[in-house]
Amino acid sequence: MVRSSIDPIRPGASLILAWQIKQKHVVIIGGGFVAAGRLVNVLEADAKVTVICPDNEELSETVRQHLEDHSQTTRLVPREFQDSDLTTPFGEHMFTKVSPDASSTLTQEGYPTATTTTTLSQDEPLDDVVSGPVVDMVLSAIDDIPLSTHIYNLCKRLRIPVNIADVPPQCDFYFCSTHRDQSLQVAVSTSGKGPKLANLVRRHIADHLPNRVGEAIEQVGILRAKLRKMAPGPEVGPKRMGWMSRVCEQWRMEDLATLEEKSMEIVLSGFKDNVVFSYDQVQAKIADAESTEAETEKIESKVTTAAGDLTAEHTITKDTPAQKTPRLVLVGAGPGDPELLTLKAARLLEEADLVVADRLIPMEVIDLAKGEVRIAPKKRTVLTVEQESSTADQETLSTATTSDNIQDQLNEWCLQGLREGKTVVRLKQGDPFIFGRGAEEILFFREHGFDAEVVPGISSALSAALSANVPLTHRGSSNQVVITTAQVKGGRLSDNFPVYDAQKTVVVLMGVGKAKEISEMMQTDLGWPANVPAVIIENAHCANERAMDATLSTLAQVVEEQKAVPPSVFVIGWAGSVLRQA
Amino acid sequence: MNNPYDSPPASPRYTALGLNSPTLSSAQQIHLQPPSTPFGEIKLIGAGPGDPDLLTMAAYKAITNWADIVLADKLVSKEILALVKCKLFVANKDKGCQASGQQELFERATQALKEGKKVVRLKQGDPFIFGRGGEEFLFFRRLGYEATIVPGLSSSIAGPLLAQIPLTHRGIASQFLVCTGTGKLDTIPDMPTYVAYRTTVFLMALHRLEDLVQDLIRAGYPLDLPVAIVERASAKDQRCIRATVETVVKTLKEAKYRPPGILIVGWACDALAQNPEQLGGLTEGSSAITDSQE
Numbered sequence: 001m002v003r004s005s006i007d008p009i010r011p012g013a014s015l016i017l018a019w020q021i022k023q024k025h026v027v028i029i030g031g032g033f034v035a036a037g038r039l040v041n042v043l044e045a046d047a048k049v050t051v052i053c054p055d056n057e058e059l060s061e062t063v064r065q066h067l068e069d070h071s072q073t074t075r076l077v078p079r080e081f082q083d084s085d086l087t088t089p090f091g092e093h094m095f096t097k098v099s100p101d102a103s104s105t106l107t108q109e110g111y112p113t114a115t116t117t118t119t120l121s122q123d124e125p126l127d128d129v130v131s132g133p134v135v136d137m138v139l140s141a142i143d144d145i146p147l148s149t150h151i152y153n154l155c156k157r158l159r160i161p162v163n164i165a166d167v168p169p170q171c172d173f174y175f176c177s178t179h180r181d182q183s184l185q186v187a188v189s190t191s192g193k194g195p196k197l198a199n200l201v202r203r204h205i206a207d208h209l210p211n212r213v214g215e216a217i218e219q220v221g222i223l224r225a226k227l228r229k230m231a232p233g234p235e236v237g238p239k240r241m242g243w244m245s246r247v248c249e250q251w252r253m254e255d256l257a258t259l260e261e262k263s264m265e266i267v268l269s270g271f272k273d274n275v276v277f278s279y280d281q282v283q284a285k286i287a288d289a290e291s292t293e294a295e296t297e298k299i300e301s302k303v304t305t306a307a308g309d310l311t312a313e314h315t316i317t318k319d320t321p322a323q324k325t326p327r328l329v330l331v332g333a334g335p336g337d338p339e340l341l342t343l344k345a346a347r348l349l350e351e352a353d354l355v356v357a358d359r360l361i362p363m364e365v366i367d368l369a370k371g372e373v374r375i376a377p378k379k380r381t382v383l384t385v386e387q388e389s390s391t392a393d394q395e396t397l398s399t400a401t402t403s404d405n406i407q408d409q410l411n412e413w414c415l416q417g418l419r420e421g422k423t424v425v426r427l428k429q430g431d432p433f434i435f436g437r438g439a440e441e442i443l444f445f446r447e448h449g450f451d452a453e454v455v456p457g458i459s460s461a462l463s464a465a466l467s468a469n470v471p472l473t474h475r476g477s478s479n480q481v482v483i484t485t486a487q488v489k490g491g492r493l494s495d496n497f498p499v500y501d502a503q504k505t506v507v508v509l510m511g512v513g514k515a516k517e518i519s520e521m522m523q524t525d526l527g528w529p530a531n532v533p534a535v536i537i538e539n540a541h542c543a544n545e546r547a548m549d550a551t552l553s554t555l556a557q558v559v560e561e562q563k564a565v566p567p568s569v570f571v572i573g574w575a576g577s578v579l580r581q582a
Numbered sequence: 583m584n585n586p587y588d589s590p591p592a593s594p595r596y597t598a599l600g601l602n603s604p605t606l607s608s609a610q611q612i613h614l615q616p617p618s619t620p621f622g623e624i625k626l627i628g629a630g631p632g633d634p635d636l637l638t639m640a641a642y643k644a645i646t647n648w649a650d651i652v653l654a655d656k657l658v659s660k661e662i663l664a665l666v667k668c669k670l671f672v673a674n675k676d677k678g679c680q681a682s683g684q685q686e687l688f689e690r691a692t693q694a695l696k697e698g699k700k701v702v703r704l705k706q707g708d709p710f711i712f713g714r715g716g717e718e719f720l721f722f723r724r725l726g727y728e729a730t731i732v733p734g735l736s737s738s739i740a741g742p743l744l745a746q747i748p749l750t751h752r753g754i755a756s757q758f759l760v761c762t763g764t765g766k767l768d769t770i771p772d773m774p775t776y777v778a779y780r781t782t783v784f785l786m787a788l789h790r791l792e793d794l795v796q797d798l799i800r801a802g803y804p805l806d807l808p809v810a811i812v813e814r815a816s817a818k819d820q821r822c823i824r825a826t827v828e829t830v831v832k833t834l835k836e837a838k839y840r841p842p843g844i845l846i847v848g849w850a851c852d853a854l855a856q857n858p859e860q861l862g863g864l865t866e867g868s869s870a871i872t873d874s875q876e
Contacts, residue, residue, distance in 0.1 A: 343642055
């Protein structure tokens with residue numbers, strides 16, 4: 001018999017599922033750091049949760065906070081674990097006394113391997129569970145290993161899926177390293193083998209996801225629901241699915257993310273004839289509809305003019321926005337001091353209808369703007385639960401405000417302004433093309449049909465040194481200057497540091513957290529002498545500017561002793577000692 | 583916010599007298615003598631690449647409103663010099679006169695400072711990036727004056743930008759290097775090694791381009807690596823010439839080079855290039871600055 005070629009089975013994997021734990025009862029034992037991570041995971045999946053932990057210092061502030069915030073779906077049982085906890089329905093701890101018999105029966109079992117001395121055969125149903133389990137999942141997050149093992153054995157007998165943190169053999173399931181962007185969830189499992197690697201892989205995947213994919217999924221979800229409502233019959237099922245897939249394939253993620261009531265209506269109008277309108281077609285239709293509206297409005301307002309005896313100016317102002325030519329200028333704001341703005345930057349700020357600014361630009365600069373100003377949102381502290389245990393490779397990443405999302409938001413604001421015919425200034429710290437992602441923005445806007453002008457600014461990568469009296473080049477001391485980031489993607493140390501050259505000055509950005517590694521690498525691998533001057537400049541050109549002197553070998557020590565913080569630059573090279581006075 | 587450039591420097595001022603004291607080391611002398619006569623002030627200011635619109639506010643205020651005398655290099659653009667309202671001296675640093683030109687500058691500065699004047703030493707680009715500002719700073723320090731330094735836009739940075747070339751670009755360039763193309767005796771002493779993730783900017787390199795390209799090739803720079811030449815950055819007749827390491831000599835010859843210009847080498851040169859023609863050709867005028875002179 002000829003076997004058809006099928007993919008071979010590769011055993012040893014975990015079965016990855018998306019568990020619908022909504023409204024089900026999860027018991028978490030413990031209240032510390034690990035428990036906090038677990039609690040977030042199950043709350044995000046809408047479970048009902050009982051946390052068992054004595055109400056003392058064991059109960060972390062984070063857990064307490066979450067319990068307070070979700071008082072409807074969480075209960076705290078403020079004491080040590082008892083066996084009856086796994087047979088008590090959610091919430092009953094509050095009202096019923098636990099039968100001492102039930103607990104004593106089970107607690108008689110010896111630690112640590114309760115199954116060997118069990119008084120109840122596994123086939124014999126427990127009285128408490130005849131009516132079905134009242135606990136759907138148990139997560140133990142305590143240090144007490146005998147108690148953990150006891151809980152594990154108990155769960156086995158009650159047939160409750162269980163995860164004992166830090167003890168892989170006592171886990172029915174592991175937590176994955178997950179990335180979440182609204183409805184999109186990406187889970188990475190290494191089957192408990194390499195939690196840290198799972199984190200790194202997850203980060204890598206997250207970095208490579210298309211922009212705004214979460215929003216796109218939300219909007220597609222709404223679009224699908226609308227479509228189903230519009231063409232509900234099972235007979236149109238295949239057409240529906242085919243059409244939907246084509247929309248998803250033909251539209252870019254970013255464009256899907258922009259779908260709203262009006263554009264969805266237009267997209268859906270193509271379904272009847274099985275047509276998928278492109279993003280541009282939809283935008284054109286909206287613009288048409290708007291101009292017709294504007295036309296009507298104009299006529300109306302003229303009528304009102306006549307009727308209400310308004311001045312002619314009213315009608316004129318009403319329709320100017322449509323006639324204005326959009327203009328986009330990427331402007332470098334310099335290192336912070338308003339005096340270091342270029343004349344051109346200052347003038348453009350005054351002229352702009354809309355200024356979209358990076359977050360760290362000082363108010364003195366922003367205040368020059370006469371039109372609308374929008375400032376980048378703050379990067380939210382990302383909730384990170386990093387655990388080194390093999391069962392706990394869970395890390396929750398809030399994607400709400402990462403730098404990529406902020407970038408998308410700023411781009412969106414600019415586009416909006418441009419579509420309204422405004423003069424938009426995108427105000428960037430330093431120089432737009434020096435570690436400023438300006439070129440990426442130019443490409444983005446070009447794709448959307450807008451060419452950007454660029455105005456250079458003084459980059460603190462260069463002026464920080466000047467501000468601290470370090471000439472980047474100086475006859476006899478330095479004839480080359482290299483400006484480099486310390487970190488490349490994923491926070492790794494850049495391996496592109498230059499080899500030693502007595503005539504070279506190296507400016508290092510984003511190096512504060514990597515001072516030790518930089519100093520070691522440059523000395524050991526790249527031949528830089530230990531005594532070459534290294535100047536640390538913190539908050540260049542700001543009121544709180546600080547310059548600290550070190551040598552390459554003492555760099556890390558000085559950073560630590562002086563508690564240098566970002567933004568700081570290191571200037572390494574013999575030019576460092578030319579003008580600075582000890 | 584305080585404007586650090588309009589207020590007198592907070593650092594102690596020094597007199598030439600103190601330096602003559604035989605018993606003290608130069609570091610100790612500095613804090614000794616308080617000024618007894620009217621005391622001049624000096625600012626070392628970067629004028630940027632040439633377009634007056636790219637002067638910093640600080641530079642503009644200093645030359646229009648603050649200074650008693652402005653001492654400028656010949657390379658500073660006419661448009662910027664036209665803004666100067668006070669006494670102006672432009673150093674003659676033509677070939678053969680560099681040393682004497684610099685000497686005359688120092689003499690005039692010293693004279694003005696001794697008369698208690700406010701002096702602006704205006705330099706092309708940025709004073710500390712191939713501007714020899716450090717040497718002048720030391721000269722004035724020896725005289726007893728601690729100069730205020732005002733950064734300017736260096737053409738090594740602004741030039742590429744104005745030709746739409748990002749010196750850094752995610753995934754393409756994570757660092758950049760600025761160096762001169764001319765060392766002592768018309769050689770480049772230490773050609774930086776080729777690093778794929780680096781953009782290199784050569785100043786003062788185009789008059790010996792043929793030799794430099796040979797040096798590049800010897801140092802391992804790929805033949806198809808994009809290069810760009812930006813001539814007269816920020817001026818109305820700015821021009822960008824694009825080529826590769828292999829073709830640049832020929833391309834520049836055909837385009838008829840007009841100094842001054844900078845040479846940019848690295849993959850980032852093509853990051854924003856719009857179409858195939860642009861990859862090996864000319865862009866006339868500055869695409870980035872469309873309204874520089876209004």
